[in-house]
Amino acid sequence: MPFKDPLALLKFRCTGCGNCCTGTTVYITPEDVHRIADGIGQSPRDFIRFFYDKFLTIAKSDTFALRFGKRRAVMGLKWKSGHCTFLGKDNMCTIYEHRPVTCRQHPFNVTLSETGAVERVSLSRIVKCLYELDGKISKRHLSQLLNWNDKQTVAFEKTIKEWNKTDPKGQTRNAFLKFIGVLPSSKPPRAARVPRKTSGHKSVAPPSVPTDGSGDFG
């Protein structure tokens, strides 16, 4: 139901129903992978899943679509019993501090003004969101989050374009993980047109979450 006040959803509070972590494909970026792997001390192989076009409809124009030879896939979080592998028994996220940027922005679609101010907030309809309207989200935090998400997305889309131009014979999942620098690489990817650095990566800290409850979404 649309709200008359375009900023009514700044009073959003997540009730932790877990619907958005169940049956959904959670896209992740290399920055997310580094942050999660560093934060929980696990190999990216333990939590990354490639969702192929047999499982998911992936348009050729999808900017997150990766080429693996003749197939297309997107990089996301593994599932366990039909939900995200990191969803706890109590429906809480077990990697909350390190969670992907898309989880942080969910369930909001945000319209910014020309000056970058938050103008309108609406809800994603991917799943039924059982929220309450007794919370408090700061516009500043929301726009910081959007900027952070945009930066990661733009960087990853550029990397994906480079990957998709590499020799299809070498387009394996392991080669991709090495290409994006989340697994150590012994040799450069075949016919990669742009050389990539794979060492010395440091995971990037997300924008700080305010302590006044305004970070309690997604």
Ligand code: SF4
């Ligand atoms: S990482 Fe956490 S918030 Fe994101 S889908 Fe998984 S359990 Fe949910």
Ligand code: SF4
């Ligand atoms: S964001 Fe919505 S769907 Fe996701 S856990 Fe919170 S209330 Fe449920």
